[in-house]
Amino acid sequence: MVIRAIAVVGTGLIGTSIALAASRRGVTVFLSDRDSVAARTAAALGAGRAEAPAGPVDLAVLAVPPSQVGPVLAELQGRRFAHSYTDVASVKSGPELAALRHAPDPSRYVGGHPMAGREFRGPLAARADLFRGRPWALTPSHLTSDTALGRARELVAVCGAVPVVTQSQVHDDAVALTSHVPHLVASLMAARLREGPDGVSRFAGQGLRDVTRVARGESALWGDILQANAASVVGVVRDLHTDLTRLVSALDVLALSQTQTQTQTQTQTRDAGERARAMGTLVDLLDRGIAGLSRIPAAPSGAPDDAHRLRVACDDAPGELSRLLDAVSGFGVAADDMSVESAHGALGGGLDVRFGADPALADRLVAELVAGGWDAGRENGPGHGRREEGRVVPVVRT
Amino acid sequence: MVIRAIAVVGTGLIGTSIALAASRRGVTVFLSDRDSVAARTAAALGAGRAEAPAGPVDLAVLAVPPSQVGPVLAELQGRRFAHSYTDVASVKSGPELAALRHAPDPSRYVGGHPMAGREFRGPLAARADLFRGRPWALTPSHLTSDTALGRARELVAVCGAVPVVTQSQVHDDAVALTSHVPHLVASLMAARLREGPDGVSRFAGQGLRDVTRVARGESALWGDILQANAASVVGVVRDLHTDLTRLVSALDVLALSQTQTQTQTQTQTRDAGERARAMGTLVDLLDRGIAGLSRIPAAPSGAPDDAHRLRVACDDAPGELSRLLDAVSGFGVAADDMSVESAHGALGGGLDVRFGADPALADRLVAELVAGGWDAGRENGPGHGRREEGRVVPVVRT
Known part of the structure; x- marks a missing residue:
């Protein structure tokens, strides 16, 4: 099964980006929009044809606001516009419910949500690669047919996105x-x-x-x-409100003690305890924030995950470390990927520099560094035993 | 007056970045840090010498945490470490108060705050250009001497930053x-x-x-x-808390009506009014957010502020607009800077494309487009009178 012809209904940023990606992969794309100039603009960008298809297309992509998905789906299905349907709305339970209730054949519909965007909107802001590598939720209902889901999966593949199949409420x-x-x-x-x-x-x-x-x-x-999505949103917002209420109280205590640092009072000891508790509340919130960030996948770093660890002994004379940085930069190693420690502990001698290198390049990099006069090697090579003596100066993500 | 020698006390991200910038401009920089490896790392990066100056330097830069500025300043002034002193702490009233109370000569100190950072910390993350074009607050007290302020201003200039002289409390x-x-x-x-x-x-x-x-x-x-900075912070946080409390109530109403859309009740009319008010509260918050964003200076755009407006008539056949984009891209014009409208109103004919071009390049760009077969010109040239007939499809920052 291959999608040959699709229709994009709504040629804003998302619709036009999908149309551009599909057109470039050889799919025939029909474009429409309430605003005909928007559809013609998309067509002039090479996103497809601003005309109605002669017969049913394989897949219709409804790139309209969430509240419009149900009505537009019912209307298009009523006139056999497409064999399968999907949408791009950023909430999925409501459109699914509307499809189950009002669409002539809910089995032909699967909810979709490509998770990408730009701070611009409209067809001119569209990019064929907008979805490349980004998650694209697909939320089949209990009625969605394998064919409908399969066609939507093909669209996701055509756009270079990563399908995440889940239930609408989980989404x-x-x-x-x-x-x-x-x-x-x-x-x-x-x-x-x-x-x-x-x-x-x-x-x-x-x-x-x-x-x-x-x-x-x-x-x-x-x-x-x-x-x-008010029901899901309010649950999170209520917890946030609880944290904020605690934070206001803590800051009130800290602000008061800030203005009172001069005054010696009988209540000083009690105040000190109160200040410590307030500071505890504040730092606890900051720490919980840092912990929460670990749930967000890290942005791509210069050092590959399976990097080979290298070690270079570097003189600590002015500019020597910069010279090393220059030497390794051509191999994709940046200062942000490095850690530095004292080569001989305490104060004497040079610096031990450690970093990850692309496995495919590690041997060549070591050879070039050695040829350049550096004492370089694998991290488990000579010099590694000194590590516990030195003090590490890592570059830390803050 | 020119600063010839400075000392940077604390060679983390900020201190080392300042030292790198100053060293590159020929200033002699002495580096120190509680952690000697950090100072030696900075030196090995070319940021200066990890040693103590023989005599007083022109300016000491205290790149230490806010609560340490007062004690470190008093200690250094006590042994005539420098002629003038500044710091980089992100709060300014507290350090100023500490200087006025405890420093041997508060006239030699001016508060400073370079407003730049990175998500990394430590000397390896330092960049000589970290402060280029960024604001750098200087907060002289009523005792600060012109000499001390002048030397801090020179440091700001050496780092390529923009000085913002203001009172510590305003900051x-x-x-x-x-x-x-x-x-x-x-x-x-x-x-x-x-x-x-x-x-x-x-x-x-x-x-x-x-x-x-x-x-x-x-x-x-x-x-x-x-x-x-608790006193200033709590004022803002309290207003935010008020908005959030209202938001929770509004979302509660919307969540409830979401689950009740099926139920016909006598209170339906009252509920509809409540829902409308809740929606009003929600959209009002979103609108106030958008309005608040106008207080943030816009990030640099592709189109210069004093751009000359050009207009090109473009066929709306598939790919024609892309061809135009290719033609203008070499002149610094991107799709995000363009607007498109229908050339003849309604549905017929081509598209009128408008955009700003660099004044120095506008004439050459028009000539190239005309040579390429396009009907192109200044916006107030031929074709401009049609504008009100067309429908505009601008690219909108959202």
Whole structure:
């Protein structure tokens, strides 16, 4: 089974990106949008033809807002527009329920959610590689046919994405945590900026930009998404509210003790205990945050997971470490992948530098370093026994 | 007045980056750290000499945690380590107060805060260009001498940063909003991930990564920072708590109506009003977030601010718009900078494409497009009068 012809209904960022990817893989793509200029723009980008198919296509992709999936699906199925149907809405229980209730043949529909986006929208922002390597949820109902699921899987493959087949409610609970609540948190933070003093923007850095970036999303579309997933979202938000309430109390104590550091009072000992507890609450929250981050898969690092560990003895004269960095950079090793320790413990002598190298390149890298005058080798080679004497200066992700 | 020799006390990410920048500009830099391997690592990177200066340096840069600035300053001034002193702590009122109270000569000290960082720490993560183009707060007290401020300004210039001279309390209020509360918000969100169901990580995308990224910061250091700025931080956090409390109520209503959509009750009309109000609360928060984002200076865009507006008539046949994109890409114009409308209104004919071009390149670009067969020109040239007939498909930042 191979999908030969698809229809993309809704040529915004997501629909047009799917259409571009499919067209490049030789699939015939028919494009439509309530806004005909959007469909023609997508066509002019090479995403397909801005015309209606003559007969039923293999798969119709409904790239419309969550609340429109049900009505559009029912309407298209009523006129035999396609053999199978999927959508791209970021909530899945609601569309599934609508399909089960109102679609002429729910077995032909499987929910879908490609988990990628950009901070731009509209067909001009589309990219054929938008979904490459990204998860794409598929949420078959108990009625979804193998054929419908198979065609949706083919679409995911055509787009280079990674299929994640799961139940619609499992999906909705997960994205409440990974997407919908993060959006609300970004909005809550960004809303604070409105009331900040003038000149605040002079102090805005990358951290603030990152925390608030997703809050740019269209409020009407996001209102639709959040309403559709309110039950899952509110569970997470309520726990967050509990943490925040505790945090406000702790900060109140710390703020008060900040202004009172001068005053010696009888209650000083009690205050000290209260301050320590407040600080404990604060640091506990920060630590739980760090622990939570371990649930997010790490971004790709320069050092491959199965890297071979190398060790180089490096003089600690000015610039020597930079010279080593230059020598290894051509092999994909960056300073961020290295650790440094004292070669002879305490203060004397040089530095022991350790890092992971691509297994395929490790031997050549060692040979080049040795040829360049360095004492280099595998980490379990000469010099390794000294490790416990030295003090390690790792580069630490903070 | 030119700084010839400085000492960097604390060779972590920030201290070593400053030392690298200064060394590259010919300044003599002396490096020290409680951890001698860190200082030697910085020296081996070319950041300076891991030794004590023979006599007083022009400027000592205290790259130590906020709570250490006061004690280290007093100790160094006591032995005439430098003529002037500055620090890099991310809170400024506390260190200033400590200097005024405990330093032998507070006139020689000016608070400083370079507003840049990385998600890595330690000397190996240092970059000479870490501060280029970034704001660097300088917070002179009423006692700070012009000489001390002048030397700190020179350091800022040497690092390529943008000095922002302000009062310590103004700085602390601003960074509470732009840095400290965003950190707490990221931690609150990341802490939720700990309790999420298994498999949540399969759904983690760039949005979640961005919102939570800064939560990686060391909890001990950040506890120190937040405690030192608790009074400013709690004001912002309390307002955020108020918004969140309202949000929980609104989501509760929406979640309830989600589960009750099937039930016809006498209270339906009242419920509809309640739902509408809840939706209003939700969308209002999202809109306030979008409004708040306008306080953050936009990241650099492909189109220069004073771009000349060009217009090109483009056939809407498959791939024609891609051909135009290829033609203009060499001139720094990207799809994200363009808008498209129907050339003749409604459905007929081609597309009118508009975009900004570098003023210095605009004429050459138009000439090349015309030579390539396109109908191209300035936006106020032929064809502009048609604009109101067409429907605009802009690329919209969301």
